[in-house]
Amino acid sequence: MTGFGRGTSDNSRAFADVELRTVNGKGLGFKLRLPSERMELEPKIESLLRKGLSRGNLQGNFRVRLLNRRASSIDHKLLRGYLKEWRALEKELGLERKDPNLSELLAMPGAIETTPETSLDTKAAARALTEATRVALQALLQAREAEGGRLKKELNRLIAKLEKLSAHAQKRAPFARKEAATRFETRAQEVWAAGGNEDSLDLSRELVVLAEKSDVQEELSRLDIHLSRLNEILLQGGACGREIEFLIQECHREITTLGNKSSDARLSELVVAMKVIAGQLKEQVANVE
Numbered sequence: 001m002t003g004f005g006r007g008t009s010d011n012s013r014a015f016a017d018v019e020l021r022t023v024n025g026k027g028l029g030f031k032l033r034l035p036s037e038r039m040e041l042e043p044k045i046e047s048l049l050r051k052g053l054s055r056g057n058l059q060g061n062f063r064v065r066l067l068n069r070r071a072s073s074i075d076h077k078l079l080r081g082y083l084k085e086w087r088a089l090e091k092e093l094g095l096e097r098k099d100p101n102l103s104e105l106l107a108m109p110g111a112i113e114t115t116p117e118t119s120l121d122t123k124a125a126a127r128a129l130t131e132a133t134r135v136a137l138q139a140l141l142q143a144r145e146a147e148g149g150r151l152k153k154e155l156n157r158l159i160a161k162l163e164k165l166s167a168h169a170q171k172r173a174p175f176a177r178k179e180a181a182t183r184f185e186t187r188a189q190e191v192w193a194a195g196g197n198e199d200s201l202d203l204s205r206e207l208v209v210l211a212e213k214s215d216v217q218e219e220l221s222r223l224d225i226h227l228s229r230l231n232e233i234l235l236q237g238g239a240c241g242r243e244i245e246f247l248i249q250e251c252h253r254e255i256t257t258l259g260n261k262s263s264d265a266r267l268s269e270l271v272v273a274m275k276v277i278a279g280q281l282k283e284q285v286a287n288v289e
Contacts, residue, residue, distance in 0.1 A: 028057075048134065154284055
């Protein structure tokens with residue numbers, strides 16, 4: 001399910017800003033972009049996110065800034081040494097003298113000495129990052145809940161259409177079976193008459209088998225059961241994406257069998273329409289938690 005959430009948090013020593021985005025996914029996957037110096041917090045952050053999410057691909061961007069950290073120091077003596085060596089090498093190689101600019105000197109190894117982070121800073125950064133993640137997760141869940149409400153309406157609409165088509169198929173099924181039986185009997189009698197044989201018990205048994213094979217009542221009954229269960233799940237709410245996905249697969253299976261068994265033109269039209277709706281349901285359920 002798609003969604004976005006952002007959260008910030010600060011304390012006396014650190015400020016954190018977190019952005020979370022989710023897109024559709026069959027399972028639960030994470031792509032967390034933490035600052036290199038905060039990578040040890042990844043298991044804790046992932047555990048926190050798993051408490052609120054069960055499906056989808058999540059991308060997280062995490063930023064932390066220490067508020068009272070002393071500025072990095074520049075080693076002036078080392079830079080003067082670099083400059084001296086630079087000029088000496090230019091003279092030795094017979095090059096035109098061209099001093100490096102300050103940026104080039106500062107890029108030299110060891111020119112800037114970063115102030116070590118204290119343990120208090122590290123703990124403060126961890127607290128700020130964890131709290132900002134909680135705030136972002138809550139915002140993300142609210143966004144996904146709103147999206148879920150819209151998806152629920154669409155799923156209910158599609159299920160209602162499928163139920164209506166199934167009801168039409170239920171009404172048509174007895175007539176289709178009767179017509180099929182009549183066609184089988186007429187064709188069988190023609191074959192037997194051409195061979196000079198009369199009706200027999202074997203023919204009657206064969207007609208019964210053919211009639212049973214064209215009976216789609218069992219598929220329609222199972223389809224109605226699956227649709228009823230879908231309505232129950234949507235009414236209950238919660239994390240239900242996987243069960244809905246399974247039931248829609250079962251609905252599609254029954255519809256396909258229905259189409260394979262029936263030779264009735266009207267039922268075939270209904271099967272095509274039901275397959276279209278089942279396909280739309282499959283696309284929508286990919287967005288469900």
